[in-house]
Amino acid sequence: MTRWGAFAIGVAVGGLTVAVARKAGFKKACAKVISAGMQLKDDASAFVETVKEDAQDIAAEAKFDKAAKAAAK
Numbered sequence: 001m002t003r004w005g006a007f008a009i010g011v012a013v014g015g016l017t018v019a020v021a022r023k024a025g026f027k028k029a030c031a032k033v034i035s036a037g038m039q040l041k042d043d044a045s046a047f048v049e050t051v052k053e054d055a056q057d058i059a060a061e062a063k064f065d066k067a068a069k070a071a072a073k
Helices: 003-021 024-072
Strands: none
Touching: 003 024
């Protein structure tokens, strides 16, 4: 394939991409994907916070158990 052939294919693909991107359905699909991604980010953030709280509770319980064992000796 010549350089001009590759250039022509690139122009055709670019034109097709622009035509598809201008459609309302494409914009709605992009909005849905972005919305789902933001919801996933929020859910992940909430999950991380619960894991942090659980880790703090476990650490506090371990510290209490260690202190109780030391006092029992």
